[in-house]
Amino acid sequence: MQLYLPIAELPVNMFIIFGMGAAVGFLSGLLGVGGGFLLTPLLIFSGIPPAVSVATVTAQVVASSSSAALSYWRKRQIDMKLALVLTASGVVGSSLGIVTFDLLRRVGQLDFIIALCYVTFLGTIGSLMLTESVRAMLQARKGRATPLRRPGQHGWIHGLPFKMRFKRSKLYISVLPVMAIGVGIGFLGSLLGIGGGFILVPALIYLLRVPSSVVVGTSLVQMIGAMAVATVLHATTSASVDAVLAILLMVGGVIGAQFGVRIGAYVRGDQLRAMLGLLVLAVGARFLVDLVHTPAELFSLASAAGPGS
Amino acid sequence: MSPQGLLLAFAVLLAALPARAETLIVALSSQQVRISSNFTGSSITVFGAVERDAATVSRAAFYDVVVVVKGPAETVVTRKKDRFLGVWLNRSSRTFVNVPSFYAMHASRPLEQVTTPQLLKRYQLGTDQIVFPVVADDGAVSAEAGDAYREAFVRLKSNARLYQSHPYAVSFPGAEIFQTTIELPANVPTGRYVTTVYLFRDGALLASKEEPIIVVKSGFEQTSYALAQSQGFLYGLAVVLLAIFTGWLAGVIFRRD
Numbered sequence: 001m002q003l004y005l006p007i008a009e010l011p012v013n014m015f016i017i018f019g020m021g022a023a024v025g026f027l028s029g030l031l032g033v034g035g036g037f038l039l040t041p042l043l044i045f046s047g048i049p050p051a052v053s054v055a056t057v058t059a060q061v062v063a064s065s066s067s068a069a070l071s072y073w074r075k076r077q078i079d080m081k082l083a084l085v086l087t088a089s090g091v092v093g094s095s096l097g098i099v100t101f102d103l104l105r106r107v108g109q110l111d112f113i114i115a116l117c118y119v120t121f122l123g124t125i126g127s128l129m130l131t132e133s134v135r136a137m138l139q140a141r142k143g144r145a146t147p148l149r150r151p152g153q154h155g156w157i158h159g160l161p162f163k164m165r166f167k168r169s170k171l172y173i174s175v176l177p178v179m180a181i182g183v184g185i186g187f188l189g190s191l192l193g194i195g196g197g198f199i200l201v202p203a204l205i206y207l208l209r210v211p212s213s214v215v216v217g218t219s220l221v222q223m224i225g226a227m228a229v230a231t232v233l234h235a236t237t238s239a240s241v242d243a244v245l246a247i248l249l250m251v252g253g254v255i256g257a258q259f260g261v262r263i264g265a266y267v268r269g270d271q272l273r274a275m276l277g278l279l280v281l282a283v284g285a286r287f288l289v290d291l292v293h294t295p296a297e298l299f300s301l302a303s304a305a306g307p308g309s
Numbered sequence: 310m311s312p313q314g315l316l317l318a319f320a321v322l323l324a325a326l327p328a329r330a331e332t333l334i335v336a337l338s339s340q341q342v343r344i345s346s347n348f349t350g351s352s353i354t355v356f357g358a359v360e361r362d363a364a365t366v367s368r369a370a371f372y373d374v375v376v377v378v379k380g381p382a383e384t385v386v387t388r389k390k391d392r393f394l395g396v397w398l399n400r401s402s403r404t405f406v407n408v409p410s411f412y413a414m415h416a417s418r419p420l421e422q423v424t425t426p427q428l429l430k431r432y433q434l435g436t437d438q439i440v441f442p443v444v445a446d447d448g449a450v451s452a453e454a455g456d457a458y459r460e461a462f463v464r465l466k467s468n469a470r471l472y473q474s475h476p477y478a479v480s481f482p483g484a485e486i487f488q489t490t491i492e493l494p495a496n497v498p499t500g501r502y503v504t505t506v507y508l509f510r511d512g513a514l515l516a517s518k519e520e521p522i523i524v525v526k527s528g529f530e531q532t533s534y535a536l537a538q539s540q541g542f543l544y545g546l547a548v549v550l551l552a553i554f555t556g557w558l559a560g561v562i563f564r565r566d
Contacts, residue, residue: 003346004344004345004495006529006534009496009498010495011349059548059549062549062552063555067555067559067560070561071564108388109398109399111399116396228553231545231549232542232545232546232549235541235542235544235545235546236541236545239537239538241544241545241548243544250551254555254563292395292396294397295390298389299388300465301385302386302388303383
């Protein structure tokens, strides 16, 4: 069934978009990620203008994150103080991201920078995840468990000033790296249309040593805050948030996620991380091919004003 | 004015009449296209009749009719990718100002058989004849036919079916009655369109007539688009609240613990 999108200004097949949302939702429930890094490229490849894709997925991330955050909230697995610091700095980051987004759109390099960032970040994170999970699988085969968190290690991060106590995470650390992470994720999130969970969670675990019991819930709160602000800013600066597209993606996403979570309970953690790593690498590779492969059409049109550019 | 003067004026008028004796009557199947949620494109049929007054004798030659539909003017950046350090990125661009966002040309015969190149140029008939003004700092006043950016623009617009040329699309059910159907694809820009019908015979333009078409979003499409454009902040806030509500609802419905 065809449905006309008022902001993207083109009709789409409702069931295909709904199915995309559900499929990405399934994977995000299965692998414990927001799925923005899959959904934004899927929308772009299916012909939705990049600006509309990025801005609309930002809204979808709010929905999927708040759905997941609710269950962590019930289990008290959120460090609210850490989440607040991360969110406040995330909001600063997403504001910077929106300004950059708008600037790049004007000079016609938005698509290129989005592709370049996807290649860089997805390539790096994907390779790290894959090697880590393969190592964990090999260790498990030998019968040894690998501790994710090595206690007692103090890197240079712990020597920074402005220390703050985060009781729930049992941490006494400087706020500077916390804020830096928040700003960075907010920036990337609003620029690329991703929640950034797959970067935020490892950063919190490996850089700040946040206990794994609260890390996912806390990062979800950060994503809700930063992406909510990014959605409003996208809507204000470029009017590129498509509410109809967002609803289709949200409903498909939250339903798909429920099935993903159920299946995910039967799969081992290191196998899930290997799958996620492969998926992240595949998306990155797809963008790399687009960047280096000679395009069939060298020219492109962009309206000098309006969301379709 | 003296009676002689009046008589003279009437005589001059009478003498001038046969030269423009043909008048065009044009009717459109609809003057407004509404884009609603199930919009997948539309079509508009242009009907017309050639009316001659009693003084004009019927002539043996055929009429030729050219129908042009132009969408609202837009400013478009055409960008060209080049390889730079191994990757492809937009390296150069040309900005066209006030070019039609939609252009459909339907004719009864190929344009070069209808009339002379001079007239085609004067009335901007056909995609080769549209004037493409270039923004001042891009070096030229307008892009001539053969310009790479201009050709790319027309090609991309044609691929999106926003520029169309159909040389045999105007049909004559009767000797002096014609009709053609303009297809508007699903991605048509909104705004005021102008349909112009040109009547030719033996290469000479006998008459022309303009009719407007309005393409508007309607109902929910219009409401949400207008809200997004004028009240971006409220629109964004509404989408965020909707997202949080959807997430919360899903969390409640699918609660497992």
